[in-house]
Amino acid sequence: MELMAIFISAVLVQNFVLYYFLGICPFLGVSKKIDSALSMGLAVTFVMSITAVVSWLINNLILIPYDLGYLQIVSFILVIASLVQLVEMFIRKISPPLYQALGIYLPLITTNCAIMGLALIAALNEYSFVETVIFGFGSGLGFTLAIVLMAGIREQLDLSDVPEPLKGAGIALIVAGIMALAFNGFIGMLT
Amino acid sequence: MTELLVPILTMTALGFLFSTGLVLAYKKLKVEEDPKIETVNEILPQANCGACGFSGCRAFAEAVVRGKAPVTGCPVGGEETAALVAETLGVDAGEMIKMVARLHCRGTTEAAKSRGCYSGIPTCYASHLVGGNKQCSYGCLGYGDCVKVCQFDALYMENNGLPVVREDTCTACGKCVDACPRNLFELHPLTQEVLVFCRSEDRGPMARKVCTAACIACGICARACPDAIVMENNLAVITDFRKIDPEKIPDIEKCPTDAIGRINKEEARDEG
Numbered sequence: 001m002e003l004m005a006i007f008i009s010a011v012l013v014q015n016f017v018l019y020y021f022l023g024i025c026p027f028l029g030v031s032k033k034i035d036s037a038l039s040m041g042l043a044v045t046f047v048m049s050i051t052a053v054v055s056w057l058i059n060n061l062i063l064i065p066y067d068l069g070y071l072q073i074v075s076f077i078l079v080i081a082s083l084v085q086l087v088e089m090f091i092r093k094i095s096p097p098l099y100q101a102l103g104i105y106l107p108l109i110t111t112n113c114a115i116m117g118l119a120l121i122a123a124l125n126e127y128s129f130v131e132t133v134i135f136g137f138g139s140g141l142g143f144t145l146a147i148v149l150m151a152g153i154r155e156q157l158d159l160s161d162v163p164e165p166l167k168g169a170g171i172a173l174i175v176a177g178i179m180a181l182a183f184n185g186f187i188g189m190l191t
Numbered sequence: 192m193t194e195l196l197v198p199i200l201t202m203t204a205l206g207f208l209f210s211t212g213l214v215l216a217y218k219k220l221k222v223e224e225d226p227k228i229e230t231v232n233e234i235l236p237q238a239n240c241g242a243c244g245f246s247g248c249r250a251f252a253e254a255v256v257r258g259k260a261p262v263t264g265c266p267v268g269g270e271e272t273a274a275l276v277a278e279t280l281g282v283d284a285g286e287m288i289k290m291v292a293r294l295h296c297r298g299t300t301e302a303a304k305s306r307g308c309y310s311g312i313p314t315c316y317a318s319h320l321v322g323g324n325k326q327c328s329y330g331c332l333g334y335g336d337c338v339k340v341c342q343f344d345a346l347y348m349e350n351n352g353l354p355v356v357r358e359d360t361c362t363a364c365g366k367c368v369d370a371c372p373r374n375l376f377e378l379h380p381l382t383q384e385v386l387v388f389c390r391s392e393d394r395g396p397m398a399r400k401v402c403t404a405a406c407i408a409c410g411i412c413a414r415a416c417p418d419a420i421v422m423e424n425n426l427a428v429i430t431d432f433r434k435i436d437p438e439k440i441p442d443i444e445k446c447p448t449d450a451i452g453r454i455n456k457e458e459a460r461d462e463g
Contacts, residue, residue: 062201071198075205082209089213089220096222 003134010138013190016114017146018183023114026105027147028172036101037151041144047083047109048118052136054079055119056129076119084110114143227256234275236267240342242364267362289381290363292356296375297388297404298330299351304401319372326401329391331375337367383432389450392424406450415442427451
């Protein structure tokens with residue numbers, strides 16, 4: 001039951017984008033088309049899941065036993081950067097069009113605060129290994145859900161009559177705000 | 192000493208671990224590119240103008256190597272480039288007809304009457320938004336939007352208020368076609384001699400009133416050459432220039448307003 005709560009909390013209630021406001025740059029940058037938003041979400045989910053696992057291993061097998069807690073941030077960054085590099089190579093190999101569609105936002109996953117935030121929050125909450133895996137995967141799914149919903153709304157927005165001054169980033173941020181409001185409603189689920 | 196060594200060793204070990212992993216992954220996932228793409232890319236003019244329909248010279252090179260674009264697809268490089276590309280890929284280039292942009296208006300400042308004094312932003316686009324500065328609502332506005340977008344220096348403004356295309360430098364990239372708010376440019380084969388130099392769909396008397404070089408839809412040209420020229424919306428239209436009988440050209444040139452005729456004749460007039 002505890003694991004289920006962590007999972008639901010990561011996907012819906014404490015959604016990284018809409019609750020913590022982490023990882024906003026790809027959320028706004030790659031949410032113009034559902035396909036590329038979904039791919040971005042999956043890439044982030046992949047990086048998040050593996051980051052959660054590897055950073056837990058580093059944190060609990062190396063840093064804590066040897067009293068090296070102060071190396072947490074720098075070693076997590078190393079993990080994330082290497083993983084993103086790997087994902088970039090992988091996507092470039094299997095799908096050049098996707099590589100082009102994600103553009104600069106793909107390497108920017110490296111400095112995506114959602115992923116760093118995930119590693120740090122997991123360490124802070126002292127999750128067990130299984131809990132960390134669930135938390136990492138759930139957070140990734142939460143990010144994917146948020147970005148795909150956003151892309152769906154923005155595809156519709158392209159066809160609607162948006163007031164001239166709000167076109168582009170303005171309406172996107174307003175939509176993001178309304179989505180955050182809606183997601184706030186899930187808080188009741190866990191109490 | 193250990194206090195210093197442990198973190199250094201830890202970070203070194205981690206760094207070593209991850210970079211080894213990345214090196215191994217890179218060997219597996221390296222993207223093998225056809226070296227021909229680079230060779231073709233170097234042959235191309237690097238104008239990145241997009242006239243070929245791809246997002247740049249490199250994208251075109253990739254498409255050509257994959258067989259998704261014809262070797263003659265680059266209008267900027269013309270026959271020379273096509274031949275080199277064909278040689279690289281070991282295929283036959285075939286024949287390439289050179290295209291040039293042509294202006295479909297002869298409404299010089301003398302010929303076309305002015306509608307008033309326009310003192311807004313000096314671009315064709317802005318002028319067009321408020322209806323233009325000429326009484327003719329189809330003619331060239333003369334602010335040279337086309338000259339500004341031309342990357343190849345193939346257009347210049349003549350003193351008579353109309354842009355002139357330099358046939359030898361024009362690459363038919365189509366930038367001017369897009370830039371003209373009145374769609375007065377069109378790409379034609381260099382070999383096409385006869386053109387309609389008017390886009391006015393006004394009725395004859397009205398067209399004549401606002402511009403002395405307008406097509407007044409009298410139909411003389413269409414009667415001289417019914418296979419190739421038809422009248423549409425008060426305007427002569429050449430449907431297929433190949434069907435124009437060279438012997439009939441003098442009949443076509445009986446046009447009372449010179450709105451249709453040979454191109455060379457216009458050039459001679461520019462020089463004079």
